[in-house]
Amino acid sequence: MMWLVLATAIGVEVFATLGLRASDGFRKRAWIVPVAVGYLASFYLLWLTLGLGMPVGIAYGVWTACGVALVAVLARYLFGDPLTVKMLIGIGLIIGGVLTIELAGVVH
Incomplete structure (x- = not known):
């Protein structure tokens, strides 16, 4: 259950962050509420994940890490933002680092 809540928190945070980009510096005011609600919801879901027992x-x-990777990839396709080989290597390193932390966290 906590992984589902965390995955939802990640998805909502990615939506809010992409909304920041879509807002064009909040010149497109229609994005203000979705971005604010998205970040609040994401933090609430992260708080719930911690309350369900996942180590911080x-x-x-x-x-x-998932947020950074997903935003970089999705921004490439939605907004034409750069996604270079070096950035992809960096995303791979982030994923490797998170997996290392996760595997180390299993052992007590």
Whole structure:
């Protein structure tokens, strides 16, 4: 259950972050409410994940790493933002780091 809540938190945070980009510096005011609600909902879901027992180091690491990777990839296709080989390598390193933290967190 906590992984589902965390995955939802990640999805909502990615939506809110992409909304920031779509808002064009909040010049498109229609994005203000979705972005604000998205971030509030994402933090609430992260809080719920922690309340369900996931260690903060794992929850926050997965939340931020997945968010960074998904935003970079989706922004490439939605907005034409750059996604270079070096950036893809960096995303791979982020994923490797989160997996290392996750696997280390299993052992007590």
